[in-house]
Amino acid sequence: MKITIISVGKIKEKFFSDAINEYAKRLSKFCIFIEEVIPDEKADENFSTSQIEQVKSKEGTKILNKISKNSYVVALDIKGTQLSSEELAQKINTLGIEGTSDITFIIGGSNGLSKDVLERAAYKLSFSKMTFPHQLFKVILTEQIYRAFKINAGEAYHK
Template sequence: MRITILAVGKVKEKFYSQAASEYIKRLGKYCRLNIIEVADEKTPDGVSDTVDRKIKEKEGERLLSHIKEGMYVIALAIEGKQRSSEELADRLAELGIRGDSNLVFVIGGSLGLSEAVMERADESLSFSRMTFPHQLMRVILLEQIYRGFRIMRREPYHK
């Protein structure tokens, strides 16, 4: 299985970077993992909804330029479907079995994802109704993908 994490912005804090690196290393045993970062737009405080939308559209165009034909796109969004770790593992297995083995998880910037990205997504996934920094979300996503592979293979992993 090939998994791409497509994210707006870079991981800046060393502790997030170290955690992500650990899960990237662990995932090498289970899948081909690729992480693509696109530039984020500066978001001034107190801007209008129109400016917010334009910022999301610019970031969305950058994200969409990396999504190729045949990729199965899972957008991370608060309004997406919430799954347990076991349900996520089952979903990954199901996608692999039916031939959707080139997955792209998309993490938006501070304003979320554009309408165009959400329309391109094959499904959306929510880890919580809470908002997380995109850098932390990357670590959480990597850990859950790793946990999903461990569950699929019935390998032990702490609960």
């Protein structure tokens, strides 16, 4: 199986990069793991709603260009479905059983995902109603994907 994470914005702190790299290394035992980073568009805090939509649209176009044609797309969206770690593991397992070999997870920029990206997504996943820094969230997502593969392999993992 191929797992891709497409995220908007570079990871600036080394400790976040180190954590992501560690989980990516661990994931290599279970799948092909790919990270794609889309540069974030500059957005001032005083931008109007239409200016923010333009920023999301530009980022969205870049994201859509990175998605493989046959990939099952999971958009990380605060309005999405919340799953436990075991339920995420089951979702990934079920997709594999049904013949899906390419899953793409998308983390938007600080303004969220464009309408086009959300429409392309086959599934919308929420980890919480809380807001997380994007850099930290990429660590959390990578760890949860690793945890899902460990659960599916029947291997011990801290609960």
